[in-house]
Amino acid sequence: MTQGPVVLVTVTLPAGATLGDALRRYDLTPDQVDQEYGLVSVDPAQGLYALLVTADAAERITGTPGTPGAAGPYANPSIEPYGPPQPGPARGDDEG
Amino acid sequence: MRVMIQMRPAPDVVEAVIDPSVRTTAADVAGPIPGVALDPDYEPVPVPRPQPAAPGGDPLSLESMTFSMTPERATVLVRGEIQDYDVASRYAMLGLARPDIVAISSDPVIESMPTCGGDGPVGDWHDVQNKLTDHLKSEGMDGEGVALAILDTGINVAHVSEVLGQPVTVDESRSWKPSGVTGNFGQFPVDHGSMCAFDTRITAPRATLLDLPVLLSTKPVILGLLSDAVAAFAHLRNVLDAMPQEQRALVVSNSWGSFKPTWDFPPGHPGNYSDNPAHPFNLSVSALEQAGADILFAAGNCGRECPDGRCGFPDRPINGANSHPRVLSVGGVDTRGARVGYSSQGPGRLSRRKPDICTYTHFAGSKAFGPNEPDSGTSAATPVAAGVVAAIRSQLPVGELSPAEMRTLLRRTADDLGMAGYDFDYGYGTIDAAAIVEAVRRRRKNGRHH
Numbered sequence: 001m002t003q004g005p006v007v008l009v010t011v012t013l014p015a016g017a018t019l020g021d022a023l024r025r026y027d028l029t030p031d032q033v034d035q036e037y038g039l040v041s042v043d044p045a046q047g048l049y050a051l052l053v054t055a056d057a058a059e060r061i062t063g064t065p066g067t068p069g070a071a072g073p074y075a076n077p078s079i080e081p082y083g084p085p086q087p088g089p090a091r092g093d094d095e096g
Numbered sequence: 097m098r099v100m101i102q103m104r105p106a107p108d109v110v111e112a113v114i115d116p117s118v119r120t121t122a123a124d125v126a127g128p129i130p131g132v133a134l135d136p137d138y139e140p141v142p143v144p145r146p147q148p149a150a151p152g153g154d155p156l157s158l159e160s161m162t163f164s165m166t167p168e169r170a171t172v173l174v175r176g177e178i179q180d181y182d183v184a185s186r187y188a189m190l191g192l193a194r195p196d197i198v199a200i201s202s203d204p205v206i207e208s209m210p211t212c213g214g215d216g217p218v219g220d221w222h223d224v225q226n227k228l229t230d231h232l233k234s235e236g237m238d239g240e241g242v243a244l245a246i247l248d249t250g251i252n253v254a255h256v257s258e259v260l261g262q263p264v265t266v267d268e269s270r271s272w273k274p275s276g277v278t279g280n281f282g283q284f285p286v287d288h289g290s291m292c293a294f295d296t297r298i299t300a301p302r303a304t305l306l307d308l309p310v311l312l313s314t315k316p317v318i319l320g321l322l323s324d325a326v327a328a329f330a331h332l333r334n335v336l337d338a339m340p341q342e343q344r345a346l347v348v349s350n351s352w353g354s355f356k357p358t359w360d361f362p363p364g365h366p367g368n369y370s371d372n373p374a375h376p377f378n379l380s381v382s383a384l385e386q387a388g389a390d391i392l393f394a395a396g397n398c399g400r401e402c403p404d405g406r407c408g409f410p411d412r413p414i415n416g417a418n419s420h421p422r423v424l425s426v427g428g429v430d431t432r433g434a435r436v437g438y439s440s441q442g443p444g445r446l447s448r449r450k451p452d453i454c455t456y457t458h459f460a461g462s463k464a465f466g467p468n469e470p471d472s473g474t475s476a477a478t479p480v481a482a483g484v485v486a487a488i489r490s491q492l493p494v495g496e497l498s499p500a501e502m503r504t505l506l507r508r509t510a511d512d513l514g515m516a517g518y519d520f521d522y523g524y525g526t527i528d529a530a531a532i533v534e535a536v537r538r539r540r541k542n543g544r545h546h
Contacts, residue, residue: 004456074366077356078354084213
């Protein structure tokens with residue numbers, strides 16, 4: 001099981017919300033949240049924000065019954081440069 | 097899709113096709129076939145009918161056969177194109193609509209080996225400049241006043257300036273880096289991000305570069321996380337909001353993506369990224385584009401002919417935001433105009449019609465990977481395209497041309513390569529700067545530029 005606040009979730013808060021607002025609204029403690037990452041605006045028109053939280057916290061706020069406005073967990077895959085192209089299997093390696 | 101269509105027209109038509117002294121056309125043989133664009137330049141070819149050598153012989157055996165070219169027994173081959181969409185149904189309907197069609201088969205392109213990873217450069221960045229930049233400059237399109245964000249491994253302006261022969265700077269006040277990333281904007285080690293910065297300067301020499309090193313590692317093993325990109329896009333939203341509404345001009349170049357489905361939830365899971373428009377990053381892409389940003393993503397290097405060894409998707413490798421309907425998804429061609437073999441083919445996962453367009457890659461340019469190594473991958477094509485967009489933007493801010501209209505402009509003016517119309521190799525074709533300039537001139541003449 002991955003440790004630390006690395007699980008990506010979204011929460012809904014009013015415009016201009018702060019990380020403190022998110023902690024209070026979703027009953028989170030500071031150590032359950034990646035505070036350096038903070039509260040990140042995803043879609044201001046929808047009041048949608050992203051947070052990185054611990055697995056336990058994610059399960060509590062997004063599970064059943066959960067906390068209204070919270071969703072996730074979402075995939076947080078590694079991202080890599082698309083270049084330079086690295087060698088792949090030689091053509092025909094997967095044949096016969 | 098290119099197809100060969102085998103037909104059995106009336107014997108007198110077959111006789112004319114067989115007779116070398118008579119010139120026949122596809123229209124003579126087939127007439128109009130619904131849904132098929134016949135190739136008028138392909139002279140119909142008579143096809144003899146195989147039959148058993150001896151009366152009563154096995155009609156399905158390939159041994160002891162003879163071939164009959166009598167007009168009553170021979171058939172005729174023509175060729176044409178049908179749309180890529182729903183090919184199986186189209187085949188079936190054609191058979192019903194035209195009983196004289198005997199068989200339809202694909203007519204694949206026969207071509208030499210494409211440019212692949214590891215191959216030397218094909219041309220250099222001056223070739224790209226000649227093909228794109230000179231046309232744009234003639235209309236004053238140089239990127240002046242446009243912010244061009246490079247989300248990558250960070251930019252080294254000293255290296256880019258030296259190779260380019262011109263001073264290059266980044267706007268530190270509007271640049272951004274994930275927490276934990278050390279180093280100063282514009283002074284990161286020479287790597288992929290410097291290549292991208294260099295390649296934007298080919299086509300947008302006066303754009304203002306923003307350095308966003310989201311791919312720099314802050315944790316062991318991995319390069320970057322998608323959540324860093326979510327935060328970078330939130331920052332760019334603030335950059336955009338600080339610009340006057342009608343004068344917004346922000347181009348976002350993304351030469352990265354997710355290679356491995358094992359890092360993702362499976363398609364259908366509500367937390368999935370690759371196929372899910374409701375993933376937070378895909379939503380942040382929509383929100384930034386809605387606010388007026390032009391967003392470009394590389395199509396990826398998982399083309400069937402020579403895929404990158406990291407490619408993990410078994411099919412449809414253009415995934416997540418790289419396939420987002422509100423971005424321009426960019427494939428690669430070499431400076432000869434041929435698709436590079438690693439350029440990912442569609443359909444995309446969020447939006448089928450990906451890639452949107454192609455432009456140049458695999459040319460000698462930034463020397464970021466060594467003096468003889470090309471700027472390669474759809475990684476290089478994307479900043480070239482981003483530079484073109486920034487160049488156009490310098491004359492047409494968002495108040496006059498929305499990001500959606502910008503994408504339409506590039507698609508409609510693209511030089512259609514591959515099959516006629518859209519195809520999953522080249523998208524709508526390669527960026528055609530001369531056609532863009534002509535379209536903008538027409539737009540101005542028609543009073544749509546204020």
